[in-house]
Amino acid sequence: MAILIRGPAVVGRPGEEVLPKADVIVEGRRFEAVLPGGGAEGNFDFVVDGEGCLLIPGLVNAHTHLAMTLLRNVAPDVPLERWLADHIWPRERRLRPQDVYWGTLLGLAEAIRSGTTAVADMYFFMDEVAGAVEEAGVRALLSYGVVALTPDRIEPELAEAERFVRSWDGAAEGRIRAALSPHAPYTCPAAVWKRATALAHELKIPLHTHLAETWEEVERFRAETGRSPAEWLEELGALSVPLIAAHCVHVSEKDIEILAAHGASAVHCPTSNLRLGCGIAPVAELLAGGVNVALGTDGAASAGDLNLVEEVRLAALLAKARAGPAALPPAEALRLATAGGAAALGLGKEGGTIEPGRRADGVLVSTEGPHFCPGGDPVADLVYAGQGLDVRAVFVDGRPLLLGGEFQALDLEKILARCRRVAHRLRP
Numbered sequence: 001m002a003i004l005i006r007g008p009a010v011v012g013r014p015g016e017e018v019l020p021k022a023d024v025i026v027e028g029r030r031f032e033a034v035l036p037g038g039g040a041e042g043n044f045d046f047v048v049d050g051e052g053c054l055l056i057p058g059l060v061n062a063h064t065h066l067a068m069t070l071l072r073n074v075a076p077d078v079p080l081e082r083w084l085a086d087h088i089w090p091r092e093r094r095l096r097p098q099d100v101y102w103g104t105l106l107g108l109a110e111a112i113r114s115g116t117t118a119v120a121d122m123y124f125f126m127d128e129v130a131g132a133v134e135e136a137g138v139r140a141l142l143s144y145g146v147v148a149l150t151p152d153r154i155e156p157e158l159a160e161a162e163r164f165v166r167s168w169d170g171a172a173e174g175r176i177r178a179a180l181s182p183h184a185p186y187t188c189p190a191a192v193w194k195r196a197t198a199l200a201h202e203l204k205i206p207l208h209t210h211l212a213e214t215w216e217e218v219e220r221f222r223a224e225t226g227r228s229p230a231e232w233l234e235e236l237g238a239l240s241v242p243l244i245a246a247h248c249v250h251v252s253e254k255d256i257e258i259l260a261a262h263g264a265s266a267v268h269c270p271t272s273n274l275r276l277g278c279g280i281a282p283v284a285e286l287l288a289g290g291v292n293v294a295l296g297t298d299g300a301a302s303a304g305d306l307n308l309v310e311e312v313r314l315a316a317l318l319a320k321a322r323a324g325p326a327a328l329p330p331a332e333a334l335r336l337a338t339a340g341g342a343a344a345l346g347l348g349k350e351g352g353t354i355e356p357g358r359r360a361d362g363v364l365v366s367t368e369g370p371h372f373c374p375g376g377d378p379v380a381d382l383v384y385a386g387q388g389l390d391v392r393a394v395f396v397d398g399r400p401l402l403l404g405g406e407f408q409a410l411d412l413e414k415i416l417a418r419c420r421r422v423a424h425r426l427r428p
């Protein structure tokens with residue numbers, strides 16, 4: 001299929017010059033050409049009007065639990081550990097596989113609507129998550145979240161994680177990749193990490209985990225092991241494979257060196273960290289130390305929504321609150337959510353930018369609203385004023401998932417109705 005996106009301003013690679021007007025040709029699953037000034041001719045299966053829009057690379061949500069949309073805003077003001085134990089886990093125990101399927105579809109609808117083209121999702125009933133991802137058309141790195149608080153859970157949890165990888169890695173024409181997810185250093189013993197690392201080497205897949213989310217968790221871990229979580233993981237060899245580390249709020253200078261030395265990615269989840277009072281991740285320090293940083297929402301239960309446009313803005317603002325007004329300029333904040341996320345998900349030179357030969361994952365954002373006027377610096381306007389609902393069109397692998405703000409593959413009314421029913425049943 002050949003698509004012409006006619007006339008948008010184009011942010012091909014955040015940080016480089018914005019083309020004020022260009023025609024962008026998508027051929028099959030890749031960007032074929034970017035023609036500054038426009039003037040594309042030829043036969044196209046369809047033409048998308050990009051006038052008055054900004055075309056940006058697809059946004060990557062590098063850490064989420066999509067089906068937690070079903071638990072959106074449950075017990076909003078409770079500290080993390082009590083929140084999980086008293087409010088989240090009791091509801092999650094009532095979830096059935098089909099519930100996770102519908103909750104994931106809801107999460108994907110919300111994500112696509114606000115410009116997300118790829119997600120890294122960690123949860124359970126992952127066959128249903130993968131089915132929803134396949135249906136919705138996004139790109140995803142999926143993993144079963146291994147929690148082994150007692151020794152008898154180690155084998156069954158790892159077996160399920162491995163089964164999922166072997167069933168789904170490479171599915172949906174390669175849009176689905178799988179990872180292994182020991183949930184966190186404090187919820188999985190060394191045996192789990194060693195086995196998961198060996199398996200990740202064998203299957204050539206990354207690890208995706210939670211790292212240093214709360215101060216209390218890190219202090220307790222230090223008291224028990226004499227090490228920070230990152231030091232402990234390095235010692236176990238778990239950093240010998242690509243690691244996606246969500247949060248990294250309470251990392252030391254040495255932790256940053258360790259993460260950088262092993263090419264790990266940190267996923268900054270600003271809204272969730274703020275909501276749960278976890279603190280502010282040292283993003284400027286992580287970047288200065290050479291760590292790849294991506295952005296994520298975490299689950300909607302703690303984040304409220306799955307809107308990456310908002311996370312980009314918050315990331316920029318919080319970096320300044322910590323490190324001064326020059327920290328994380330708009331283009332850099334946008335880079336974290338695009339190329340940074342693509343790198344974290346292992347897309348490398350396949351994605352993350354709008355250039356000929358790259359996977360055609362792109363987002364058209366309308367810049368016609370009053371909040372974009374008068375429109376001097378489109379990237380600064382997008383980061384400091386843009387809204388998720390400004391997104392007009394979303395493409396993944398050259399396939400339109402949203403056009404004119406309308407879903408092309410999802411039945412939103414049906415998803416909303418099913419999710420309301422499920423949420424009602426989950427209430428204690």
Ligand SMILES: [Zn+2]
Binds near residue numbers: 063064065246298
């Ligand atoms: Zn999480």
